[in-house]
Amino acid sequence: MKKKLKNELKEFFDNFIKVLKRPEMAILPGQLAFFFVLAIVPTITLISFGASLLNLSTDVIFDFLTNAFSKDIAAMLLNTQELKISGINLVITTIIGYLIASNGPASIIITSNAIYGEKQSGFFKRRFKSILMTIFLVLLFIFMLIVPVFGNKIIELFQFVDLNSSITDKVTAIIKLLQGPVTWLIIYFFIKILYTIAPNKKVKSKNVGYGAIFTSISWILITYIYSFYINNIAYYSTFYGSLANIVILMIWVYFLAYVFTIGMALNFRKEEVELEKTGSINTVNK
Numbered sequence: 203m204k205k206k207l208k209n210e211l212k213e214f215f216d217n218f219i220k221v222l223k224r225p226e227m228a229i230l231p232g233q234l235a236f237f238f239v240l241a242i243v244p245t246i247t248l249i250s251f252g253a254s255l256l257n258l259s260t261d262v263i264f265d266f267l268t269n270a271f272s273k274d275i276a277a278m279l280l281n282t283q284e285l286k287i288s289g290i291n292l293v294i295t296t297i298i299g300y301l302i303a304s305n306g307p308a309s310i311i312i313t314s315n316a317i318y319g320e321k322q323s324g325f326f327k328r329r330f331k332s333i334l335m336t337i338f339l340v341l342l343f344i345f346m347l348i349v350p351v352f353g354n355k356i357i358e359l360f361q362f363v364d365l366n367s368s369i370t371d372k373v374t375a376i377i378k379l380l381q382g383p384v385t386w387l388i389i390y391f392f393i394k395i396l397y398t399i400a401p402n403k404k405v406k407s408k409n410v411g412y413g414a415i416f417t418s419i420s421w422i423l424i425t426y427i428y429s430f431y432i433n434n435i436a437y438y439s440t441f442y443g444s445l446a447n448i449v450i451l452m453i454w455v456y457f458l459a460y461v462f463t464i465g466m467a468l469n470f471r472k473e474e475v476e477l478e479k480t481g482s483i484n485t486v487n488k
Contacts (some may be wrong), residue, residue: 207223226463227463227467234313234462241303245336245340246279248425270425270446271450301333304329306339307400310335315401316464320403321402335396342392384487386418389422390418394407397413417465428457
């Protein structure tokens with residue numbers, strides 16, 4: 203058992219080093235991060251709009267951004283105008299919002315094809331696919347808003363019934379504890395689905411779990427570490443002044459994009475290694 207674990211860890215680190223040495227790693231994460239930054243505000247606007255239609259609060263997003271970074275960044279991202287329009291203007295505004303927000307998924311498609319060595323599809327085909335991915339992402343984030351709301355409703359129910367204060371406290375503690383892992387699990391499946399559908403080739407879901415686990419864990423760790431760093435050590439305002447909030451956001455997004463690209467490359471590398479073992483291919487890196 204220990205030998206098997208040791209061999210798997212060795213294989214992982216060998217693949218990890220090979221992935222980092224790929225020339226694409228110097229370019230693709232930056233491109234992906236740039237389009238993520240462009241897409242993040244329209245995406246949050248669409249999420250907020252969808253949440254308002256379902257009478258869901260976006261306080262969860264605000265609290266996360268406040269705890270991770272600052273109230274200024276949370277306000278900067280969530281300070282969007284309420285959509286008080288209707289009719290054809292609402293349709294046009296929503297379409298434009300989706301087109302802008304789809305720049306993020308479109309960049310994921312381009313990045314995945316570059317890693318897998320697949321030919322890039324035409325603009326309209328890629329844009330259509332990226333819009334579908336954007337709709338999926340918006341619905342997913344709305345579902346992530348529902349998780350804490352549902353948990354809080356259970357807590358309120360126990361508090362209302364008030365059978366036993368000790369039982370209520372235990373239920374509350376368990377639900378609060380589970381909300382984090384449930385959210386992380388949702389993030390894992392979200393990343394896994396993106397890794398599966400992004401490339402212009404048929405990728406089996408079981409072949410992307412490798413990178414999805416790495417990316418999910420890395421995203422969580424990076425967010426906590428970076429949050430601690432900017433709140434306790436770094437003082438970006440000394441160098442960037444009023445632009446500090448934008449710089450903080452961009453660096454965080456770049457780290458996430460870099461890890462996301464590594465995870466995708468790890469999936470491809472693992473698939474490549476398995477093909478080498480079966481003798482299907484003879485080269486390691488093209």
